[in-house]
Amino acid sequence: MVDFIPISTFSIAVYLVLNILAFCAYGFDKTKAQMKKWRVSEQTLLILAFFGPFGGYLGMQTFRHKTQKKPFTWAVPLFILIHVALFVALVIF
16 A cells, blocks of 8 residues: 655645646736736746646636747646656655
């Protein structure tokens, strides 16, 4: 039987906040793009998606933002796979 590593409430809260922040950043950038105002850089969006990939992906789909840009079409799903693999590795090992 596999022993599960306890994940602290704090860790879960931080992870949720990072995903919410990524989601909101995509929405904020989409709004700014429509208003033709100052934007969040693509690098910042990708960094946020790296740390909060589920929020980044949901933000892309919900706001239909950056869904055609090549770095986003492969990087954000890759970030999700990395996070899932890390979670599985933590649980198994």
